[in-house]
Amino acid sequence: MREFIEQLRSNGKVTDIRHGVSREFEAPRIAKKIQGPVLFHDIEGKKAIMNLLGTRDELAAMFGVPRDKIIQKLSEVQPDGEVVVVPGSPTMEIVDEEVDLYSLPIMKHFAKDGGLYITAGIVVSEYEGTMNASIHRLMVLGKDKLAARLVPP
Structure with a gap:
């Protein structure tokens, strides 16, 4: 995700908002006025990105294909390896904190x-x-x- 955001930033497609904004109405209102991805560095102390894949151009960039090849790229996606269902996994454990x-x-x-x-x-x-x-x-x-x-x- 960080690499993709940096790729978009290097192409001038990310707007960084560094000042603090509220999660209630303010951040969405700002993002609506800006075309393309908006990275907020301080929404009540947290980072968030909006409009990351707001256009087909961003989706094409994520897949590394021209815009007119998105559907072809999606249709060619194949699972990498075999899916194995396991009874448990460390990802299923809640560690020391409540949600x-x-x-x-x-x-x-x-x-x-x-x-x-x-x-x-x-x-x-x-x-x-x-x-x-x-x-x-x-x-x-x-x-x-x-x-x-x-x-x-």
Whole structure:
């Protein structure tokens, strides 16, 4: 991620906001006015980036292909190796700290929002043995709870 941000910065595509801003309305309002990725260095003491893949140009840069080759690149992606489901992993362990979503720079974007939202969160779910990953707007309900609107199909 850092390398990709630096690549975009070297091409003049990242706007750095170094002064402190609020997560409630201010950071989203600033990002909306700026075309391209915006790296905030101090949203209530945390770093956050918005609009990282806001255009096909950024997506193409991430994949290292011309803009008109994005679909071809995505269609050619193959798993690297075999997927092995394991019963446990160190990544599943919570170490010495409780989850606290409020400690992350999750933002409130609009006056009528019911709370803080992750605007493009990736949800990995499994139902009857079928696994899927999808992108959702996730609302923070508590320090360790999110709500997602899941609609079929």
